[in-house]
Amino acid sequence: MSEDSLYLNVTVPDGFDGEKLPVMVWFHGGGFAILTGNTKAFNNTSLPEEGVVVVTVNHRLGPLGYMAHPALTAESPDNTSGNYGQLDLVAALKWVRDNIEGFGGDPDNVTIFGESGGGGKVLSLINSPMASGLFHKAIVQSGMAGPDDVLMPVENLLAAEEADGIAVAEALGVQDADDVAAALRAIPWPQLVAAADGSGRAFSPNVDGVYMLDGIRDSFEAGRHNDVPVMAGANEGDTPALIDGLKWYMPWMADNSEADAFVYVFDHLPDNWSSQGSLAYHGAELVYVFDYPGSFLSHYLLGLTGLEDPVGGDTPTPQGFAMNHPGWNPNDVSVTDSMRAMWTNFARTGNPSIEGLEWPAYTSENDTYLRITQQPMVETGLNDAFP
Template identity: 45%
Template sequence: MKLLQTLVWPVPLVMISLMLAGCNVRPGKVPHIVDADSAQAVTVKTRSGPVVGASAAPGTAFLGIPYAAPPVGDLRWKPPQPPASWSDPRDARKLGSACTQAISLNPGAGEGGGLPFGDEDCLFLNVYLPAAPPAAGNPWPVMAYLPGGAFVLGAGDNYDPSRLATEQNVVVVTINYRLGPLGFLAHPALTAESPSGGSGNFGLMDQQAALRWVRDNIASFGGDPARVTLFGESAGAWSTCYQLTSPGASRLFQRAILQSGSCVDPVSMAPVAEADADGVAYAAKVGCTDPAAALACLREVSARTLVRTASTRRGIVGPASWGPVWGDGVVPLRPDVAFEQGRYAQVPVIVGTNRDEGRLFAITTRNQETFETRIQQQFGPKAAQVLARYTEATQGSVRLAFAGVWTDARLACPSDALRQALRPRSEVYGYEFADDRAPISLPAMMQGGPMGAYHSGELTYVFGTRWALADPADFDAGQAALATAIRTAWGRFAHGQPPASPASDWPAFGEEGLVRILAPGPVRQSADFAQRHDCAFWSGVLGAG
């Protein structure tokens, strides 16, 4: 129990839940398609070679397709390279490996330790599409999904998007990308050899390589490379946000959906020079102290040792975490500056959050001492202001006070700031997922109280299938209707339409600051999102980072 009390980032809780419930941790292998009695082999030729997938009544799937060469040996911490070609048909009815990662019970997303799994040879993607082919001359739009996991955990196959694909007549592609230090380590020696003039964004480069694969190959699967929606949740939303500002992603996607994540979050924005300096300390922790030999030394350290070594830099969770950096050729400008100056892909965007994001992070915040310690870790000299504003008395409990801080400071207000920055030049839609009773598979004893619309709680609505934290079998009639409405909105958007019809059911985000409330019951909008989440206070406390 003492070990559990150190937990702060939610993803380890996912794995604990899986261990307790015995759930399948790789829903993306879609056995209801691949292993169906009626499944038929389907062959598609890609630029690298032919792949054999499976098709049955619930849909068609091609799994474990390499979109880049294994980033191992001399290719560790290098931009992704094209995969080797093949001539014999490749079996695409089984998943590729997840990227090397470690399940950790330590606080924060990158504080080391844990149980390592996965492999460096992990740059795979999965393609899901309806069972019937598209009408001649009318290819399906594409939705490319970037999974979350604090940039240290996760894989595309953690999710089953087959229902979304079939219901909405879209192709859904789920993508692996390098994680933790293998995806986001910055170091002066890496920067010196980098063609982009910096290091720390290898995971973002992987995502771009996957999008190039989509551009070059998806037509063979019935998809339209000119209608690609990039979407992701949590770290996947942060990634999507960074890709909006990256020259390397230009014209690789035409729409974007950000679920619970914004790269203008001041706590997580790290310049490459700062990350480089912190990378020297990280190298020393794994025994690479000689500057002249640091790079060769780092490439000899086992991947499992690397992912179990604590981060020495700030990232998505603040101190001791991982994430993209800015100031190199991949992300040249600080994100908020890029949006302010209009130097980003001005595509239609949906940006939203969940009303009770922080409750998943606050599960083990049960006393004032823990609360104060975590706020101090996150906000340093600003912690006193935060602790005076968010108290047990004003929020209802210590747990809810910590949850309120995380919801407002790290997700709600940065997402609102992003909407405000985008709206002068882009078509923007905002939402707040607000189902009070969103299903969750964590045992009640671990929850510590009502979870409400917790972080990631919308995912089972978006995909309509079971994943680690929730099962749509637990929906009541109102929740099932909401899930259908959400998938329809995502599908309409991918097809190039407003997310709702009539448009008044989900108006574009403008000066009034309207966001669509995604909850069972009548359609409604809210104009007081920023006020409810105390965004004026957080703007004063955190500024621009």
């Protein structure tokens, strides 16, 4: 692990020989601070078998990816700092533009998608002039936080991010150094990351006048955003902030875009867990989008499911997972088949409708969304869509 972290994984359909394929570029979650795009869950062959090229991205995270500081701003030719992780994503998209045709991909049909913090990365790129023309569609899975959220602020100004950087420098005892930037760089990166974690500060993309010119709502209302088709949603049992954020974002996003928006509520879990009263928790839809049931174990161990561990104690265990396995049956296969088809059809055409299911675009007037269950249903009333 190091700051040398900008790497891509590319998976293509086996044996495909024909017209250029849609490209789906995945940004992993983890609150801009943790996790990886390298897991087998995101790099298996199931999604590419739907006729798309899948690219997963690793990039700088946490303070190495997002911490700003007045000393770093002063030495920048653009008079900015932070946003390094997002600049990595811009560089990754430029690489896709310039090279993906060699892998059978279409550089003129690129969809960015991400979940949780990865959804926040997608939103940030929608709001960045530096990403203009580098993608053509966007999917935000459980990544819209409300206007009062701290982890993914709607308008995170450079000055606020600089204040967080000062707090880290003070914790490390270098804020009063003659050259604060040099003193920070001299600190081993694990110590820097530990100090940032201990500070309780959450680092995220900031409005610096270059990477982002304004808060995202102001950009939409001024028509300065990257106006591409968007698909967005949250899970039935998602975190309250992300449910509230979806409800808050969608009306004004749709009203201020020429391109279509499609909204979903994911509402499915395997029978064993749903029979215990568990709702589709934060991250549950990833199992079905990528068709990788092995992710249930990591979700269980991360405590996302909200289920009690049969072994007892405060920490979920592999033994408890084996005793309380979610199961996987034809109902789950049906859901993953539908979701992979919808996600890739959106990447292909800008419309996620599939045979036998017409998914209407959302507007603030029709307030229409798709509830994704074993039998997906078109419903209205997003404000009342969650328990």
